[in-house]
Structure formats: structure tokens, C-alpha cells
Amino acid sequence: MSEMKEATVGPQNSSLGDEIVGRINQLAAISETSEHLARIFLTREHRAAADLILTWMRDAGMLAHLDAIGNVCGRYEGERPGLPCLMLGSHYDTVRDAGKWDGPLGLITAISCVADLHKRGRRLPFAIEITGFADEEGVRFASTLLGSRAVAGTFDRSVLGAKDSAGISMRDALSQFGLDPDNIGAAARARGELLAYVELHIEQGPVLEAQNLPAGVVTAISGATRLAASLTGMAGHAGTVPMLLRRDALAGAAECIVAIEEFCRTDQVGLVGTIGYIHAMPGATNVIPGQVSFTIDIRASSDAHRKLAVADIVRRIENIAKRRKLQLQVDVTHENRTVPCAPWLKSQVSEAIANERYRVFELPSGAGHDGMAMIDIADVGMVFVRCRGGISHHPDEHVDLADADAGARVLLRLIENFRPRGSTG
Numbered sequence: 001m002s003e004m005k006e007a008t009v010g011p012q013n014s015s016l017g018d019e020i021v022g023r024i025n026q027l028a029a030i031s032e033t034s035e036h037l038a039r040i041f042l043t044r045e046h047r048a049a050a051d052l053i054l055t056w057m058r059d060a061g062m063l064a065h066l067d068a069i070g071n072v073c074g075r076y077e078g079e080r081p082g083l084p085c086l087m088l089g090s091h092y093d094t095v096r097d098a099g100k101w102d103g104p105l106g107l108i109t110a111i112s113c114v115a116d117l118h119k120r121g122r123r124l125p126f127a128i129e130i131t132g133f134a135d136e137e138g139v140r141f142a143s144t145l146l147g148s149r150a151v152a153g154t155f156d157r158s159v160l161g162a163k164d165s166a167g168i169s170m171r172d173a174l175s176q177f178g179l180d181p182d183n184i185g186a187a188a189r190a191r192g193e194l195l196a197y198v199e200l201h202i203e204q205g206p207v208l209e210a211q212n213l214p215a216g217v218v219t220a221i222s223g224a225t226r227l228a229a230s231l232t233g234m235a236g237h238a239g240t241v242p243m244l245l246r247r248d249a250l251a252g253a254a255e256c257i258v259a260i261e262e263f264c265r266t267d268q269v270g271l272v273g274t275i276g277y278i279h280a281m282p283g284a285t286n287v288i289p290g291q292v293s294f295t296i297d298i299r300a301s302s303d304a305h306r307k308l309a310v311a312d313i314v315r316r317i318e319n320i321a322k323r324r325k326l327q328l329q330v331d332v333t334h335e336n337r338t339v340p341c342a343p344w345l346k347s348q349v350s351e352a353i354a355n356e357r358y359r360v361f362e363l364p365s366g367a368g369h370d371g372m373a374m375i376d377i378a379d380v381g382m383v384f385v386r387c388r389g390g391i392s393h394h395p396d397e398h399v400d401l402a403d404a405d406a407g408a409r410v411l412l413r414l415i416e417n418f419r420p421r422g423s424t425g
């Protein structure tokens with residue numbers, strides 16, 4: 001339970017940044033191991049983090065609950081009960097060996113902004129809802145945005161059969177977590193209930209730092225394709241099989257991986273390709289690998305370019321597999337289109353940044369975010385906050401206190417000055 005801060009006398013109560021940084025550290029302590037931060041969907045750490053966040057939401061004057069897929073959901077009523085809401089949020093799951101800001105900064109900042117309104121007894125002409133999404137990274141079951149897709153009503157029930165590395169299906173993991181896999185539809189929200197979805201997130205890139213700015217306006221979230229590839233050759237004795245008679249799946253995978261890297265590096269419009277995971281079997285020093293599986297993550301600023309690139313990459317690795325007499329299986333595990341941020345929200349984010357006396361700067365997001373799912377039920381806006389060296393998905397990920405505070409002041413201004421689409425106010 002987070003101790004409530006003593007009300008400070010003197011200048012405005014303690015900076016929002018202080019509370020946010022304290023809670024970032026508190027949440028980061030909830031991890032699979034103490035050496036490397038990992039908080040994975042439907043694990044003990046997921047449950048402990050949800051309990052802590054729900055407490056923070058309630059301390060901020062919100063009604064709060066865990067929804068049907070494990071998202072944490074808080075609601076702060078407006079001037080009168082039942083008004084449509086401005087939804088804020090971000091995710092609280094992490095990658096493996098993660099930084100502590102990717103996801104939690106947006107969620108904790110939103111809660112601190114509502115707590116500030118609550119402290120002042122401020123009620124707005126709309127409700128505020130905050131959603132902490134349970135699985136944006138897709139670490140456990142390969143497909144991603146599971147929490148936000150459930151809220152958007154686009155959850156694909158076929159992924160319930162997906163298995164994690166221990167062979168546990170999502171269906172069983174949900175049941176073991178205490179959730180009903182057949183009730184995920186209960187998390188879905190109707191489009192009319194949300195006035196907009198706005199997410200604050202670390203930039204995860206070096207641009208704001210290069211611009212010497214603490215915050216920026218996000219223009220669009222780049223689309224992504226994730227593929228699962230497997231190569232099957234022939235396992236054999238490392239000492240007796242002549243090189244020319246081998247069907248070495250790992251050597252084949254290595255050639256594919258270098259070919260993918262080369263293809264993306266020589267692309268002229270910023271294509272990025274990543275092989276984040278590889279597993280060779282049987283995995284013994286003196287055995288020629290007979291089976292290899294690896295993941296491919298391809299992103300581009302335009303969907304058309306990304307799709308052409310994916311088709312070209314698959315063709316290239318098919319040719320390599322054929323020449324090496326390996327069997328290749330490639331499956332798309334996740335596909336997200338590029339999502340534009342709504343112009344009317346971009347202008348309100350810009351206004352909030354300008355009101356905080358920062359230069360307004362627009363930039364796209366190369367990283368994926370829950371807005372890619374939330375676009376199906378609401379217009380999406382995003383605020384980026386500078387992170388040191390642009391480092392992310394790494395334990396060195398860091399946000400300075402001053403920037404956490406700046407991001408919170410921008411978000412609080414955006415909330416207090418928010419006008420629904422089309423209103424003249």
C-alpha cells in the first residue's frame with residue numbers, strides 16, 4: 001500500500017514528478033526476479049502490480065476494478081455521474097530485462113493527475129477513466145495489445161489457444177489467474193462511452209533529447225508485423241557428418257538473419273527489422289541443430305512499404321531454405337496498421353505543451369502502443385516524454401525527475417482544458 005504523502009505547506013504541493021518517480025520505483029520492485037525487471041501477463045507479478053495500482057487509483061478518488069482480461073480500470077466521475085469519459089492510460093506489463101518507465105510512466109502520471117484534481121476537489125464536464133493494460137508487449141503469447149484489444153472489443157478469441165514457452169495456453173493461464181477466458185467480451189467498451197483516448201509514454205528514441213525538449217506531440221504510431229519462423233533440417237553428429245552433407249538449421253537461420261538485416265539496412269525509407277528471439281534444438285554442442293525457431297519484427301512508417309518488405313523478406317528466406325534443403329514455416333503472429341493521432345487531439349496536446357512554455361515539436365512513434373487497438377473505439381492522442389539517450393527495452397531506460405514532472409504538468413493541462421471533438425469551448 002503506498003503511503004499517502006503528507007500535504008506540504010508552502011509552494012504548490014510537492015511536485016507531481018516526486019510522486020510519479022516514487023511510484024515508478026515502487027512498481028519496478030514487482031518483478032519476476034530482482035536482477036532483471038520482467039512483469040509478464042497473468043503471472044504473480046501481474047497480480048501484485050494490479051493490486052498496487054488499484055490502491056493508487058482508489059487513493060486518487062477513483063472507483064477501480066480489475067476487468068475481464070486483467071486490465072486495471074479506474075473512473076473519476078465528472079460534474080455529474082455517468083458522463084462520457086476521457087480515457088487515459090498505458091500498459092503495466094514489461095518486456096524481459098526491461099526498463100521501468102515503458103508503460104508505467106503513462107499510467108502512473110495519469111493517476112497522479114487525477115489525484116491532483118481530487119485533492120483540489122475539481123470535477124470536470126466529463127469523467128476521466130484510466131486503464132492500465134495488462135499485456136501490450138506480447139511477451140508471453142507472441143500476439144500483443146491483448147488488454148487494449150479486449151477494451152476495444154477486437155480481442156481475437158483464437159489466441160486463447162496460444163501457448164507460452166512452458167506450453168501453458170492463454171486459456172489455462174487466464175483460468176489459473178482467476179479470470180474466465182469465456183468472459184473477455186465483458187471488458188469491451190462502446191465507442192460512445194469514450195470522448196478520446198490519450199496516452200503519455202516515453203519516446204523510446206533520441207529525438208526529444210536531440211531537440212532539448214522534455215515533451216513532444218506524437219503524429220502517428222508506426223505499424224508492425226511480427227512473424228514466427230522455423231527451419232527444419234537434420235540433426236546429426238558434429239564430428240562425423242561432412243559439411244557438404246549437412247542440413248544445418250542453425251547455419252541456415254544465421255544466413256536468413258543476416259539477409260534480413262542487410263535488406264533492412266539498405267532500405268531507403270527507414271525500414272527496421274529485428275530478430276529478437278532464436279531457439280536451436282536439440283541444443284547440444286556436439287549435435288548439428290536440426291530445428292530452429294526465430295521471431296521477425298518488421299516496421300515502417302507506411303503500411304504499404306512494410307507489407308512489400310515483409311513479402312520480399314519471406315521470399316528471400318524461402319530461397320535460402322530451398323538452397324540448403326531446409327523446410328521453412330513462417331507464420332504472421334501479429335500485424336498492426338499505422339495509426340494516425342487525431343488532428344484535434346494533436347492540437348490540444350500542442351496547446352498543453354505550449355501553455356507549459358515548451359516549444360511544440362511533433363514526431364512519429366516507431367514503437368507500438370495501445371492506441372493501435374484503442375483507435376477502433378476512440379480517436380487517439382499521445383504525449384511523448386524525453387528519455388535519456390532514447391534508451392528503452394533495456395534496464396538503463398531512464399527519465400529525469402524534471403521531465404517526469406514536465407510530462408505530468410502537460411498531461412494535467414491537457415485534461416483540465418480538454419474539449420471534446422467539435423466543441424467550440
Ligand code: HGY
Pocket residue numbers: 136137144366367368369
Ligand atoms: O514493440 C513495441 O513497439 C512496443 O514496445 N510493444
Ligand code: MN
Pocket residue numbers: 095102137393
Ligand atoms: Mn515496450
Ligand code: MN
Pocket residue numbers: 091102103136201368369
Ligand atoms: Mn510501451
